[in-house]
Amino acid sequence: MAQSLNLFISTSHSPKPLISHPSPRFCSSISKFSFAKSPNKSSFCIRASDNGAGGVVSSTVQDHSPYPVAVSDSSSIEVDSVTEAELKENGFRSTRRTKLICTIGPATCAAEQLEALAVGGMNVARINMCHGTREWHREVIQRVRRLNEEKGYAVAIMMDTEGSEIHMGDLGGSSSAKAEDGEVWTFSVRAFDSALPEHTINVNYEGFAEDVKVGDELLVDGGMVRFEVIEKIGPDVKCLCTDPGLLLPRANLTFWRDGSLVRERNAMLPTISSKDWLDIDFGIAEGVDFIAISFVKSAEVIKHLRSYIKARARDSDISVIAKIESIDSLKNLEEIILASDGAMVARGDLGAQIPLEQVPSEQQKIVQVCRQLNKPVIVASQLLESMIEYPTPTRAEVADVSEAVRQRADALMLSGESAMGQFPEKALTVLRSVSLRIEKWWREEKRHEAMELPGIASSYADSISEEICNSAAKMANNLKVDAIFVYTKSGHMASLLSRCRPDCPIFAFTTTTSVRRRLNLQWGLIPFRLSFSDDMENNLNKTFSLLKARGMIKSGDLVISVSDMLQSIQVMNVP
Numbered sequence: 001m002a003q004s005l006n007l008f009i010s011t012s013h014s015p016k017p018l019i020s021h022p023s024p025r026f027c028s029s030i031s032k033f034s035f036a037k038s039p040n041k042s043s044f045c046i047r048a049s050d051n052g053a054g055g056v057v058s059s060t061v062q063d064h065s066p067y068p069v070a071v072s073d074s075s076s077i078e079v080d081s082v083t084e085a086e087l088k089e090n091g092f093r094s095t096r097r098t099k100l101i102c103t104i105g106p107a108t109c110a111a112e113q114l115e116a117l118a119v120g121g122m123n124v125a126r127i128n129m130c131h132g133t134r135e136w137h138r139e140v141i142q143r144v145r146r147l148n149e150e151k152g153y154a155v156a157i158m159m160d161t162e163g164s165e166i167h168m169g170d171l172g173g174s175s176s177a178k179a180e181d182g183e184v185w186t187f188s189v190r191a192f193d194s195a196l197p198e199h200t201i202n203v204n205y206e207g208f209a210e211d212v213k214v215g216d217e218l219l220v221d222g223g224m225v226r227f228e229v230i231e232k233i234g235p236d237v238k239c240l241c242t243d244p245g246l247l248l249p250r251a252n253l254t255f256w257r258d259g260s261l262v263r264e265r266n267a268m269l270p271t272i273s274s275k276d277w278l279d280i281d282f283g284i285a286e287g288v289d290f291i292a293i294s295f296v297k298s299a300e301v302i303k304h305l306r307s308y309i310k311a312r313a314r315d316s317d318i319s320v321i322a323k324i325e326s327i328d329s330l331k332n333l334e335e336i337i338l339a340s341d342g343a344m345v346a347r348g349d350l351g352a353q354i355p356l357e358q359v360p361s362e363q364q365k366i367v368q369v370c371r372q373l374n375k376p377v378i379v380a381s382q383l384l385e386s387m388i389e390y391p392t393p394t395r396a397e398v399a400d401v402s403e404a405v406r407q408r409a410d411a412l413m414l415s416g417e418s419a420m421g422q423f424p425e426k427a428l429t430v431l432r433s434v435s436l437r438i439e440k441w442w443r444e445e446k447r448h449e450a451m452e453l454p455g456i457a458s459s460y461a462d463s464i465s466e467e468i469c470n471s472a473a474k475m476a477n478n479l480k481v482d483a484i485f486v487y488t489k490s491g492h493m494a495s496l497l498s499r500c501r502p503d504c505p506i507f508a509f510t511t512t513t514s515v516r517r518r519l520n521l522q523w524g525l526i527p528f529r530l531s532f533s534d535d536m537e538n539n540l541n542k543t544f545s546l547l548k549a550r551g552m553i554k555s556g557d558l559v560i561s562v563s564d565m566l567q568s569i570q571v572m573n574v575p
């Protein structure tokens with residue numbers, strides 16, 4: 001018996017609506033989905049058809065990005081050993097939905113340390129071009145790549161640019177320097193050939209000595225150390241330490257006048273400096289998966305970078321992540337996020353530019369806008385800051401991590417905790433266990449937050465994908481299925497499903513390793529690499545037998561499957 005289900009699909013072909021616009025009105029009934037029980041197995045199939053005439057509209061909804069099909073063994077499925085073990089031991093429900101990023105530094109750059117992080121759940125390794133040489137970063141990238149190839153991980157690489165804000169120099173090789181209350185330090189734009197004189201700090205911004213005024217407050221790292229400008233002598237600025245603390249190499253500097261952040265000519269510095277462009281060339285050459293841009297001010301710079309990457313690397317699919325860490329980025333938030341492939345709530349510098357008590361509400365807003373616009377969002381900085389020195393986090397830090405998980409951010413990031421802390425693996429374990437616990441609690445409480453997801457499709461075909469994913473996620477929750485399977489070449493359908501934050505995990509099957517790595521940043525997705533065809537029946541049978549053979553699913557598990565080749569929703573029990 002065939003059942004029919006009429007769905008109303010927008011015919012709007014207007015440009016991508018901004019989230020401030022109401023979602024497009026669903027107008028005339030121009031499409032019909034047939035809901036049919038397949039005779040030979042317990043499977044239901046909903047197919048988009050053209051107003052009941054029966055033809056499947058797959059021709060209009062082809063995958064837009066012609067990624068080459070990977071050449072590796074077409075009969076195998078690629079998944080990492082940690083995911084495999086987790087699925088075998090604990091089943092679908094227990095898999096972690098929140099993704100974890102570790103900044104790699106001296107504490108974690110060795111091959112065995114990187115492997116320990118991968119085992120501990122690192123989904124993305126971040127390298128910060130503020131520190132270290134390109135040679136150093138290249139070695140880290142190669143080690144991660146080797147780990148992926150040899151052990152089956154899909155750890156993605158994120159390169160983070162330095163950006164051209166004002167920061168201190170290198171401290172002449174020391175790892176830190178202590179500034180005591182009442183000491184006078186010299187901040188200078190001079191280049192020192194030999195060792196730095198005592199109590200002297202180099203500043204990278206040439207206009208510094210001219211822009212500051214006597215009486216200004218100078219904040220290191222958003223207030224970790226504080227100085228008052230007492231005298232200017234040519235290129236040297238004498239400052240009195242008013243809040244003592246530890247100065248770290250290349251720490252960020254901001255100056256304040258009458259309680260406001262001073263943005264003189266430094267506001268005109270380019271977002272992407274000439275050094276950043278060289279780092280970006282390096283990142284493209286090394287094939288990093290994400291480039292995160294520091295101190296983004298407008299959407300223009302993101303668009304510029306994207307066209308640069310396209311011109312430089314024709315078939316590259318490097319994603320551009322906008323770091324929201326300045327007043328300007330908050331002003332232009334929606335257009336920046338719309339132009340980017342994702343965003344980072346970079347609370348370190350953000351908290352140095354806006355009052356600290358404003359950071360939590362901005363975080364919540366950025367996470368929400370990203371989710372609505374279907375862009376992955378990372379919550380970063382100081383999540384477990386005390387674990388740089390101590391093996392246990394503070395209760396307040398655990399509460400902060402919990403809040404980011406509860407907001408359903410795609411990913412959480414470690415900075416100093418993993419780059420140069422004493423307990424990188426322990427810090428990652430804390431992120432992992434807190435994520436799992438909060439996710440479980442949230443599911444048990446059945447707290448589906450009522451976030452309105454606006455239509456974001458820019459074409460009719462995209463609208464169909466979106467409706468299918470929204471419906472599949474809703475069905476998955478209502479029917480309490482064990483997993484959603486999505487067959488996606490570009491990854492787009494997988495991210496649309498992730499946006500719905502369904503109760504069950506999403507198995508994302510994709511044909512290329514680079515898409516698999518990229519999907520590793522997104523909430524709830526378990527990315528697999530698998531060769532598949534346009535024949536969904538075949539794909540499903542192949543997947544079931546491969547996953548069953550490895551003990552990752554079992555007969556009777558209830559699965560919803562969607563694909564971007566054939567716009568369909570199938571509900572079935574694993575045979």
Ligand SMILES: Nc1ncnc2c1ncn2[C@@H]1O[C@H](COP(=O)(O)OP(=O)(O)O)[C@@H](O)[C@H]1O
Binds near residue numbers: 105248417419420
């Ligand atoms: N590649 C590296 N080489 C040396 N030290 C690093 C490296 N990456 C990060 N670090 C250290 O870890 C700290 C925290 O990293 P991160 O938050 O990324 O940088 P920042 O403190 O500059 O914002 C840095 O201040 C630096 O001391």
Ligand SMILES: C=C(OP(=O)(O)O)C(=O)O
Binds near residue numbers: 348381
């Ligand atoms: C993530 C951040 O950027 P970076 O660590 O590069 O300063 C931040 O400022 O929070």
Ligand SMILES: [K+]
Binds near residue numbers: 162
């Ligand atoms: K950076």
Ligand SMILES: [Mg+2]
Binds near residue numbers: 294325346349350
């Ligand atoms: Mg920053």
